[in-house]
Ligand SMILES: CC(C)=CCC/C(C)=C/CC/C(C)=C/CC/C(C)=C/CC/C(C)=C/CC/C(C)=C/CC/C(C)=C/COP(=O)(O)OP(=O)(O)O
């Protein structure tokens with residue numbers, strides 16, 4: 447979506463409130479030139495650990511978005527909010543049920559001008575998010591593209607997140623998804639642990655998310671920022 451707050455984001459770092467990060471590492475991440483920091487995780491997310499991480503990131507000018515995955519951890523004070531809806535689960539609570547409960551609770555408080563949905567398609571069977579949401583990860587390419595079309599054309603989802611958390615995904619499929627959409631932004635995340643993979647993902651997706659490697663090889667993680675920014679989306 448042209449002009450939307452997330453429309454210019456090419457590179458995003460994802461930080462997990464449930465994991466430790468030193469001040470030095472956080473400084474390097476926030477000053478890296480990334481387009482935004484996303485705060486989120488699949489488990490162990492609480493109001494307290496989310497507020498704590500937010501206030502540490504808040505010392506920097508970088509854009510900061512909360513990916514809201516639980517009612518308890520919907521923390522005010524972020525620049526932006528993403529709300530995930532899992533498209534490839536048969537368990538409707540992860541598609542719409544929990545979000546509806548949260549709407550009942552927060553409806554009047556939700557800052558809609560800075561809130562957007564994410565149509566999640568989880569494709570790594572070992573990802574925590576796949577276990578949590580009961581995602582059907584063993585999909586044919588055609589089934590994934592059908593979901594992408596449904597989300598983009600019928601549901602008019604602003605973003606579609608191809609989630610391979612923990613493993614590097616099928617870039618031909620990601621590219622196909624990006625070519626298929628008419629208005630949604632395709633976000634790719636999973637297994638990016640060096641500049642080469644980051645560049646490959648940047649050629650295939652509109653937005654590239656880098657997460658786990660921040661906690662095991664910070665220098666490799668930082669190298670992905672330039673790699674993405676120097677690579678045009680094809
Ligand atoms: C003023 C105020 C209160 C502000 C907040 C306003 C606001 C925007 C409220 C939100 C309202 C709302 C509708 C909330 C919905 C809440 C909710 C329960 C949503 C469901 C989320 C969901 C579908 C979760 C399933 C799991 C999932 C898709 C997680 C996504 C994140 C993810 C994959 C993180 C990576 O996890 P990680 O732990 O790193 O995983 P690995 O182990 O694989 O690495």
Ligand SMILES: O=P(O)(O)OC[C@@H](O)CO
Nearest residue numbers: 611612635636637657658
């Ligand atoms: O942690 P990694 O594997 O980099 O994946 C990033 C992000 O898509 C996780 O939600």
Ligand SMILES: [Mg+2]
Nearest residue numbers: 462611657658
């Ligand atoms: Mg993770």
